[in-house]
Amino acid sequence: MRNEVRERRVDRRLSQAELAAALGVSRQTVISIEGGRYLPSLPLAFKIARYFDVTVDKMFDPEEHDEEETP
Amino acid sequence: MTPRSHPRLWSALATALLGSTVAVAVGLGRGLKVGLLTEVVAVGWALALYLKGGDESDVGDALGDHPDERQRLVKLRARALTGIVTPLSLLAAWVVAAATKSTYWPFEVLTLLSAVVYFGGLALYAEHEAPARANKRQRGRLSS
Numbered sequence: 773m774r775n776e777v778r779e780r781r782v783d784r785r786l787s788q789a790e791l792a793a794a795l796g797v798s799r800q801t802v803i804s805i806e807g808g809r810y811l812p813s814l815p816l817a818f819k820i821a822r823y824f825d826v827t828v829d830k831m832f833d834p835e836e837h838d839e840e841e842t843p
Numbered sequence: 844m845t846p847r848s849h850p851r852l853w854s855a856l857a858t859a860l861l862g863s864t865v866a867v868a869v870g871l872g873r874g875l876k877v878g879l880l881t882e883v884v885a886v887g888w889a890l891a892l893y894l895k896g897g898d899e900s901d902v903g904d905a906l907g908d909h910p911d912e913r914q915r916l917v918k919l920r921a922r923a924l925t926g927i928v929t930p931l932s933l934l935a936a937w938v939v940a941a942a943t944k945s946t947y948w949p950f951e952v953l954t955l956l957s958a959v960v961y962f963g964g965l966a967l968y969a970e971h972e973a974p975a976r977a978n979k980r981q982r983g984r985l986s987s
Contacts, residue, residue, distance in 0.1 A: 796911070797911040797912070797913070798899075798901070798904055798910075798911050798913075798914060799899075800900070800901050800904070800913075800914075801911050801912075801913040801914070804913060810913050812912070812913075813912050816912060
């Protein structure tokens, strides 16, 4: 699932460690979320969205389908 | 200082205690020298676990005091992997011991225990619906 965590973190000039501390998770978890390798739980997804003052569906989007695959 | 507030410490202590239990049994069965060696290994292992739990890494945090949600999932997956490999290893040991006419009942017991625990876990953690008859009665009451 695509997410905007990295972009928004960089916009605020935050390090991964700083974001992790603000969210109460480990730095490795922030890395995994940004890399799309971990889908946060609903409470954590809401926490992330609230931290960046956006809605959850704005922060996390289902992966866009490749246009070449659609008929 | 409770297990809940310091799981890393209590986990290391439990490991040391279990290891010491094994060391005593080994000492009684195989002699003092081997028993002491087992004790040294057990205490060393417990200490290594405690120290590793202080690392800033997934492994460290999973062994440490406050894993986050993803690290708890990492732990769960590691336990699930253990739950697959261990009974298969026991089954293999059972087969080898039986084929070589060695004592095989411990492997047999532990393999069967693994199977019982697995199905018990499925029953424990599964979602259980209310019985159909109770549902029908409920629907009858709601419609009257």
